[in-house]
Amino acid sequence: MADLLVAHSLHLALDPQAAAERKPHPPLGTLVTAAELEREGHDVAVYDGTFGRPEDFEQALAGHRPRKVAILADPHNISQKMCLSVWREAALVMVGAARGMGADVLVAGPDVSDHPDLYRGGVGRDEADPGITVVEGEHDTAVAAWAKGDPVSPGRRVRSNLAGLPFPAWSRAPMDRYAAAWRAAHGHWELNVSTARGCPYRCNWCAKPTWGRRYTVRPADEVWAEIMELRERYRPDRLWFTDDIFAIQRPWLARYAELAASDPMPFRCLSRADLLTDPEAVKELARAGAVEVWLGAESGSDAVLNAMDKDGTVDEIRTATRLLRKNGIRTGFFLQLGYPGERYEDVMSTVRMVRDLRPDEIGVSVSYPLPGTVFWDRVMAGRSAADAASARWAGSMENRVLFASPLNQGCYDAAREVMRAEHALARFAAKPTWRGAARVPWHLGRWPAERMRLLWGGTS
Numbered sequence: 001m002a003d004l005l006v007a008h009s010l011h012l013a014l015d016p017q018a019a020a021e022r023k024p025h026p027p028l029g030t031l032v033t034a035a036e037l038e039r040e041g042h043d044v045a046v047y048d049g050t051f052g053r054p055e056d057f058e059q060a061l062a063g064h065r066p067r068k069v070a071i072l073a074d075p076h077n078i079s080q081k082m083c084l085s086v087w088r089e090a091a092l093v094m095v096g097a098a099r100g101m102g103a104d105v106l107v108a109g110p111d112v113s114d115h116p117d118l119y120r121g122g123v124g125r126d127e128a129d130p131g132i133t134v135v136e137g138e139h140d141t142a143v144a145a146w147a148k149g150d151p152v153s154p155g156r157r158v159r160s161n162l163a164g165l166p167f168p169a170w171s172r173a174p175m176d177r178y179a180a181a182w183r184a185a186h187g188h189w190e191l192n193v194s195t196a197r198g199c200p201y202r203c204n205w206c207a208k209p210t211w212g213r214r215y216t217v218r219p220a221d222e223v224w225a226e227i228m229e230l231r232e233r234y235r236p237d238r239l240w241f242t243d244d245i246f247a248i249q250r251p252w253l254a255r256y257a258e259l260a261a262s263d264p265m266p267f268r269c270l271s272r273a274d275l276l277t278d279p280e281a282v283k284e285l286a287r288a289g290a291v292e293v294w295l296g297a298e299s300g301s302d303a304v305l306n307a308m309d310k311d312g313t314v315d316e317i318r319t320a321t322r323l324l325r326k327n328g329i330r331t332g333f334f335l336q337l338g339y340p341g342e343r344y345e346d347v348m349s350t351v352r353m354v355r356d357l358r359p360d361e362i363g364v365s366v367s368y369p370l371p372g373t374v375f376w377d378r379v380m381a382g383r384s385a386a387d388a389a390s391a392r393w394a395g396s397m398e399n400r401v402l403f404a405s406p407l408n409q410g411c412y413d414a415a416r417e418v419m420r421a422e423h424a425l426a427r428f429a430a431k432p433t434w435r436g437a438a439r440v441p442w443h444l445g446r447w448p449a450e451r452m453r454l455l456w457g458g459t460s
């Protein structure tokens with residue numbers, strides 16, 4: 001039994017391709033909120049459905065009989081930030097189940113911020129349900145007020161000071177299952193930590209429904225204390241910093257590196273190429289413990305980067321990749337194909353960039369429009385509201401083009417497969433492994449046909 005149940009809607013089984021990667025992280029946003037509510041003296045239970053299905057939520061409701069239920073999409077999780085239809089459906093099923101047993105419900109998350117009216121009525125109601133509180137933007141202060149019975153003011157809110165945040169309530173998640181899933185699939189365990197919220201840059205396809213363009217960072221000393229406790233209690237092998245961009249402020253990075261210097265904790269993170277063209281910044285990142293940095297490289301064409309308002313160049317990507325490699329840090333490129341204005345030769349520039357720079361990892365997708373962005377406005381102009389609202393992927397790797405693009409889907413599919421094959425073969429040649437060897441025949445078999453398809457402009 002518990003007065004309050006805090007839950008999230010991410011059930012990995014609903015996104016089979018992401019599940020197949022077997023890289024689950026505990027629901028950070030939910031666990032921080034649970035810790036805050038515990039600190040304020042509430043009787044809190046957590047439903048972590050990562051390894052279950054939305055139907056399991058009914059068992060949690062039956063077991064706890066909560067008076068209040070908060071259903072939170074995790075704003076630290078990339079997949080939930082994509083507002084996939086599977087998370088929306090799961091959240092609505094959970095809202096319906098909680099209302100069905102008479103609990104007051106609060107619902108929040110990126111998709112809720114984009115489509116608050118969809119959630120206001122719960123399931124099957126035309127008018128707003130007074131038992132449902134919809135929160136737009138950051139949820140934690142709103143959840144705290146709602147839990148106390150205070151009114152939750154409408155509109156978006158963003159916390160301006162992250163000092164003193166409690167450490168996530170890890171003990172409320174099945175940490176042994178996360179560890180087992182990682183170790184069985186990858187031989188190591190990676191845990192997630194957030195050092196900051198938001199991003200001040202203006203890439204015009206990037207949605208910011210939770211924190212807007214504000215950037216707020218936790219004190220480095222508090223982050224390091226959290227990491228020390230994580231190490232002590234769970235012994236992870238490395239960390240994933242969930243920040244949109246890790247360590248934007250150099251003095252912050254310097255302090256973090258100073259704290260970590262004597263016993264660094266290996267980590268992966270996201271960054272921008274333009275932040276990593278200074279050799280001293282990259283050295284500092286290595287000293288802090290970075291083992292892998294993912295760059296939002298996006299494209300091998302400056303024209304496309306300009307169209308995206310990326311405020312970065314291919315030359316910067318080249319320099320950052322070289323410096324990261326020189327400092328022993330692996331590099332990942334996020335790449336997207338099909339951005340409005342991209343021409344066939346731009347696609348080929350991206351293929352060539354990957355071939356030339358040989359990042360250690362690549363993630364390739366077609367451009368994915370999200371509400372509230374310039375990109376969305378450009379490609380959804382003229383479409384009905386219902387048609388636009390349904391333009392979303394079901395799974396995180398669906399890679400279906402959702403708008404009228406200059407090139408056909410086959411061209412993007414072929415470019416993606418050519419990059420994947422060339423990347424896998426180059427990696428195997430540089431560092432042969434049994435795992436890599438198992439994939440070589442598949443890539444070798446596929447590459448000629450995909451390359452031919454790409455050279456023909458994706459003609460199927």
Ligand code: SF4
Pocket residue numbers: 199200201202203206207244245272296
């Ligand atoms: S730098 Fe990354 S997080 Fe920031 S606006 Fe650009 S794409 Fe979004």
